[in-house]
Amino acid sequence: MRIRFDRGTLVLEAEAKDEQPGAIAGVAWDRELGAWRLPADQHASLIERLTEANVRVSDELRGRRVHLDWTLPALRWYQEAALARWQAAGQRGVIALPTGAGKTLVALTAIARLGVAALCLVPTRVLLDQWAGVLGACASQPIGRLGDGNHVVAPITVATYASAVSWVPRIGDRFGLVIVDEAHHVGAWCPSEIFEMLVAPARMGLTATPPDDAGGLARHLGPVVYALSVTDLVGDALADYEIVSVPIELDRDERARYRQLRARFAASYRTFQRAMPDAAWREFVRVASQTVQGRGALHAWREYRALLSYPRGKRRALHELLAQHRDRRTLVFTADNATAYAIARELLVMPITHEIKRAERARALAGFRAGEYPVLVSSQVLDEGFDVPEADLAIVVGGTSSARRHAQRIGRVLRPRDGKRARVYELAVSETTEVSYVERRRAGLGNRPVMGGVS
């Protein structure tokens, strides 16, 4: 039977009279081509099945072995353990290590030890640069890049998720190993279809925060085979740190406004919940947006969240903290872009958002390292893919209840450096919904003691 790769699938064609591709489980008939197709990720199991059935196979898929010289540092104990578990799991699975623990080195060692062509998938252009830079420094051949205007395919290639979607149908047969950075995005930001179009039998996912429901991840990459939390590595592979909780009081007029807005929203939401107890938030938004009353409730909800995101108390606390720590490299995290811009406007510091384009962002990050921009403010962009060991102070002005996002944020200041002790200030408005948000997101950090507030 002849097997070839075409547009992200395997095309199966009979070469002998008694061969029946249509009898193979999972195949689909392509009327246009007049042939049977199978998802490319079924390649290994297909060959196994055909071999067992004594079918002679003409496999046209390209050879995926490569011979490169690698210069890699030795793995630390937990990196070696993670790689061993992944090997034992059939070279498939997800490795969950905290930000700054050296997940990239685990992946590079896997590529070197397997000696196969590898495709590394990353979510952002910043990470594309970082991965290509690290790989280029360790491997003896040029590294391919797909994304951010680059269209070079090589035995070792780094691609953004977005570029992979359009490239994998053409090159999905060239790799023996696929590495997915920030693998918790698989199934959402990183579409599952990519993995169905890849022949690569060996698959490794890297994340600091595996999702609670890892079903999609397990299907395409394998189960979580090794996991350590921040607490496991603090003082060893990660910088030691402390969390300082800063309670914020609303001013009298803000408190009155918060109560008024919250009551207006809660009245509508309670009525809706009584009528439709199982409905999701999205359904409430849909129903509410059709009436004046509902639109008023949504408006009140947005207003009180905007009020909590940066009230006068947070503004005063932020100024005081920045004044106290003038000599430290500080990341300020906000709940939304509007607050990030408000802080940037007020203090004339650099905001990092999706609207700040790549070149300017790269200059800002270089300036942060050099001390020219000692403070960066961001709502989401710095959550992932920011590798600056100089950062040692985080001020969380606002955020969601997501434990995963919070762990990613804290991880930004935990990259190790000699004698470094990081500090995280977490601002939360007392007696508001923000307090429960803070409690929920802290769950992602394990049992880390939290210091009391500063005045």
Add this chain to the structure above:
Amino acid sequence: MIAMVYEEPGRIPRLYGEGDLSWIAKLVDLIEQSVGLPWRVLVERVEHAPLGVHVSHRTAMLQAFRRVQGGAGARARIARQVRALVLGPPALEPAERAARLAMAAARFGTTPEDIESLLWVDLAMERPVVLPSGRPAEIELAGLANLERIQRLVRRAHDLQLRVWDRANELVRTAQRYGLIAQIRRDGDTTLLDVIGPLALFHSTMVYGRALAALVPLLADHPRFELDIHSTLGGERVDLQVTPPVLLPKVKVSARRAPSIAERLAQELLDLDHAVEREPPPIASGEHLLFADLVLDRGGTRWFIEVVGFATKEYLTTKLERYRQAGVANVVLCVDLANAPGCDLETQILQFTRRVDVDDLLAMLGAGP
């Protein structure tokens, strides 16, 4: 309190007409009142103003206003320069902040207030609302919003039919330049373009969708047409017929349009002293019309050359058959490899990537049909 239900937007997009101009005028009033304030304030005001229309219509009109403004590239350059000069360590004291703005103002020869607004002039919700060309006309906003709505549906179309009563050649040539997969035929006193949509193509759907959407603005110049779009939105089938009178913005013809692949090929042949006729008259094949891009006279034989952008195997086979039925044997279809996967027919097809190679074409003609 009795809840007032606004019109809920249906799956079929509503196009705006004369009857909408009164609420659009109120919205433009809000725009005028928001000049100098950040866009997010304008958005908030528009969202909560008593305009009596659903939020989706307000959003559509604000998007149209953004298109009227334009100039994003220039704004981005200025904002980057100002930010590089002004942003740095936190300015915790008012005097420190004022001094930094004043220094930048002196460098740019403007005021600190201008510097403040220039800092964020490229950010969608932070930049100030401005009206550099005065109050926008309600009818212009309605036209732009209609254009956006029709184009959105076209980008999600399975197929569409466009019937025009006059000046069909211009539309057909544009469709060809964009490489659309279209069957063209005469139907009484009309010309009918049957175009397959991106959702029926299965590859390069976004690129194809953009190309197809570029046809819509050309309809503004046609006094009589019928555009039938068969599309899918949110998993449901949506059919829309657009006929005049419909408000659409006037087409701005760009004098600096890049030459098409066919135009470049013709020029290269002319440069080699070949006799070339560009855009020859349409060839009738039964009820269908064929539009070759050029005719090349080679040793007294006229060769019809057509550059095909997007294609399927069936489309190319049909096209060749129609040329044959019209009595034209000397024809070559130049097919873009990137947009026509699996179209490796054996005869009369010259495959290319990015540009048609003149040498390959001449070699093919030398071999004969």
